[in-house]
Amino acid sequence: MRTKEEIDNQIEGLLHTKTVTPHLSIFGEPNHVAIDAQVEILLLKISIDELALRYSEDDKVDFILDYAERAQRWMDGEYNKDLF
Numbered sequence: 130m131r132t133k134e135e136i137d138n139q140i141e142g143l144l145h146t147k148t149v150t151p152h153l154s155i156f157g158e159p160n161h162v163a164i165d166a167q168v169e170i171l172l173l174k175i176s177i178d179e180l181a182l183r184y185s186e187d188d189k190v191d192f193i194l195d196y197a198e199r200a201q202r203w204m205d206g207e208y209n210k211d212l213f
Contacts, residue, residue: 130205131203131206136172139171139203140171143167143168143213144164146213147161147164157189158189158192162189162193163195164196166193166196167196168200170197170204177201180193180194
């Protein structure tokens with residue numbers, strides 16, 4: 130498990146990234162939704178399964194879940210690069 134300081138640093142970086150990233154990628158992928166999903170994972174507000182249910186009707190669900198799963202792997206210590 131990560132420290133509060135490490136988590137806060139990632140959240141700060143993600144929120145900054147969100148300010149300079151377009152809402153949608155050139156492929157129509159929801160960048161801001163994916164970043165928000167990562168922040169929710171970092172704050173332990175939602176699980177991957179809950180996100181999958183929330184976005185099950187979204188045709189970009191795989192994109193969103195990929196980002197959320199990366200945040201979960203980071204939380205678990207399996208991914209050590211910054212998320213932003």
